[in-house]
Amino acid sequence: MRNFTHNHAVLALNTATLGHNVDGQGAGWSPERVIDACAAHGLGGIVFWRREIGSRAIEIGDRVRASRMQVGGLCRTPFIVGRDAGSADEVKASIDMAAALGAPVLTIVTGGTKPSSKGVVETQKILAERLAHLALYAADRAVGLALEPLNPMFGGNRTCLFTVAEALKICDQIGAPNLGVAVDVYHVWWDTTLPDALRQAKGHVIGYHVCDWLENTKDMLLDRGMMGDGVADLRALRGAVEGTGYLGLCEVEIFSAQNWWKRDPAEVLDVVVDRFRTYC
Amino acid sequence: MRNFTHNHAVLALNTATLGHNVDGQGAGWSPERVIDACAAHGLGGIVFWRREIGSRAIEIGDRVRASRMQVGGLCRTPFIVGRDAGSADEVKASIDMAAALGAPVLTIVTGGTKPSSKGVVETQKILAERLAHLALYAADRAVGLALEPLNPMFGGNRTCLFTVAEALKICDQIGAPNLGVAVDVYHVWWDTTLPDALRQAKGHVIGYHVCDWLENTKDMLLDRGMMGDGVADLRALRGAVEGTGYLGLCEVEIFSAQNWWKRDPAEVLDVVVDRFRTYC
Numbered sequence: 001m002r003n004f005t006h007n008h009a010v011l012a013l014n015t016a017t018l019g020h021n022v023d024g025q026g027a028g029w030s031p032e033r034v035i036d037a038c039a040a041h042g043l044g045g046i047v048f049w050r051r052e053i054g055s056r057a058i059e060i061g062d063r064v065r066a067s068r069m070q071v072g073g074l075c076r077t078p079f080i081v082g083r084d085a086g087s088a089d090e091v092k093a094s095i096d097m098a099a100a101l102g103a104p105v106l107t108i109v110t111g112g113t114k115p116s117s118k119g120v121v122e123t124q125k126i127l128a129e130r131l132a133h134l135a136l137y138a139a140d141r142a143v144g145l146a147l148e149p150l151n152p153m154f155g156g157n158r159t160c161l162f163t164v165a166e167a168l169k170i171c172d173q174i175g176a177p178n179l180g181v182a183v184d185v186y187h188v189w190w191d192t193t194l195p196d197a198l199r200q201a202k203g204h205v206i207g208y209h210v211c212d213w214l215e216n217t218k219d220m221l222l223d224r225g226m227m228g229d230g231v232a233d234l235r236a237l238r239g240a241v242e243g244t245g246y247l248g249l250c251e252v253e254i255f256s257a258q259n260w261w262k263r264d265p266a267e268v269l270d271v272v273v274d275r276f277r278t279y280c
Numbered sequence: 281m282r283n284f285t286h287n288h289a290v291l292a293l294n295t296a297t298l299g300h301n302v303d304g305q306g307a308g309w310s311p312e313r314v315i316d317a318c319a320a321h322g323l324g325g326i327v328f329w330r331r332e333i334g335s336r337a338i339e340i341g342d343r344v345r346a347s348r349m350q351v352g353g354l355c356r357t358p359f360i361v362g363r364d365a366g367s368a369d370e371v372k373a374s375i376d377m378a379a380a381l382g383a384p385v386l387t388i389v390t391g392g393t394k395p396s397s398k399g400v401v402e403t404q405k406i407l408a409e410r411l412a413h414l415a416l417y418a419a420d421r422a423v424g425l426a427l428e429p430l431n432p433m434f435g436g437n438r439t440c441l442f443t444v445a446e447a448l449k450i451c452d453q454i455g456a457p458n459l460g461v462a463v464d465v466y467h468v469w470w471d472t473t474l475p476d477a478l479r480q481a482k483g484h485v486i487g488y489h490v491c492d493w494l495e496n497t498k499d500m501l502l503d504r505g506m507m508g509d510g511v512a513d514l515r516a517l518r519g520a521v522e523g524t525g526y527l528g529l530c531e532v533e534i535f536s537a538q539n540w541w542k543r544d545p546a547e548v549l550d551v552v553v554d555r556f557r558t559y560c
Contacts, residue, residue: 152433152471215393233399
């Protein structure tokens with residue numbers, strides 16, 4: 001396992017940590033201001049959300065690289081399945097944006113259960129069919145697609161994948177080299193079968209998202225904890241992820257409307273760096 | 281599989297469906313009024329919460345049986361582990377209450393992660409040790425203990441068991457004939473490994489709780505759906521449960537502060553009976 005005690009060169013900021021995935025939340029800093037602050041804090045990368053990029057993908061990507069950081073990835077495609085699924089063109093446009101940004105990975109939150117169906121099995125089949133096509137389109141643009149299983153509380157309207165094992169199964173079915181899995185602490189910390197699932201996932205993890213699960217989580221979506229403040233076994237989780245051969249960025253992604261989004265982003269970054277070195 | 285289209289003799293009301301598990305919620309009917317209404321609706325059983333029983337366990341149990349219904353069970357022990365765990369005496373008192381009520385099953389929600397520990401593995405070990413003792417105490421009183429795994433959103437402060445497979449594993453470790461598992465639709469509907477887990481659970485399911493998972497669940501705790509209003513595959517779930525040999529009551533348990541708890545209990549019971557016959 002890598003030792004981060006005195007080194008946070010692989011630490012990346014997901015800008016959701018500053019509230020930038022939700023209109024009207026956080027400090028509302030421009031991408032340029034975020035880039036400068038991350039560079040000043042010695043981070044290794046940044047992961048943006050589409051709403052921040054607009055038509056400036058190339059410009060923003062270049063700016064990150066000029067600051068000696070990586071664009072870690074882009075969040076995220078429109079939903080692929082479910083009532084709120086985007087069109088194929090909309091999904092492809094998000095892949096184009098990732099390519100223009102120079103993001104190696106585009107995250108996928110699948111979307112929920114197919115309207116008027118029950119359970120998730122039928123929806124997972126539709127998902128696999130659509131992903132097979134999208135993976136080809138993304139491969140032509142050198143973009144990896146990272147399937148992110150979500151905590152089961154997001155079943156119904158947001159996801160049809162609840163565990164890393166399920167996401168890996170779909171990857172195996174499709175067999176596309178640029179389709180992998182994003183492991184997010186918030187969604188998987190509880191899963192005691194995760195180490196076993198990851199032992200069979202050599203090379204399939206292409207994203208690792210870090211935060212903490214608060215003992216008394218008050219809001220499903222917007223009450224994630226800072227590393228060290230919760231009950232997730234962060235070292236064990238990273239060990240299992242690195243066991244697959246993953247040596248990429250560790251992306252801090254904290255949705256926190258009532259706490260971290262209310263603070264000055266520079267302070268948040270200070271704490272992120274400190275907690276990353278201490279707890280991750 | 282049993283056919284309920286014209287028969288709801290195994291339908292039981294969990295009184296949480298009328299808000300009776302939370303102070304100040306629901307219509308606040310007395311146990312006697314609930315018993316009469318359930319009997320009038322042709323139900324086969326009732327499951328109470330401890331707060332309704334007080335010191336009247338024998339009296340209330342007898343009243344249920346005099347109305348030609350079963351006491352399906354009692355909700356629930358104090359937490360066994362975690363920050364808010366009850367004392368051994370408090371847990372034993374809940375077993376005594378179940379015995380006095382004539383409830384064959386007492387439900388267990390385990391409680392959350394041991395304070396200052398991380399993850400759930402350490403807590404699960406403590407849980408197993410305590411359950412081994414409690415199962416003996418309960419066996420002497422002819423009470424079954426039903427471990428109820430909760431949706432992973434309840435990790436941290438409420439549970440250290442997230443899947444039926446995990447609960448079954450603890451049952452296997454302890455090997456007590458009166459320790460089993462309660463399968464609750466709300467908590468397990470998303471789990472695509474459930475059918476496999478249940479195939480190895482012959483005789484180990486001792487409770488089946490029914491509701492629905494709403495596509496847009498608005499509150500973690502108090503926004504459960506009426507059967508048919510959500511995305512759970514209720515027939516498939518019951519099929520998997522009955523495959524273990526379970527032929528007991530189907531207990532409707534709907535926490536719903538903004539919808540069903542605001543309605544007249546008689547109306548709620550009408551709908552429960554109709555939906556049970558149509559969707560379960």
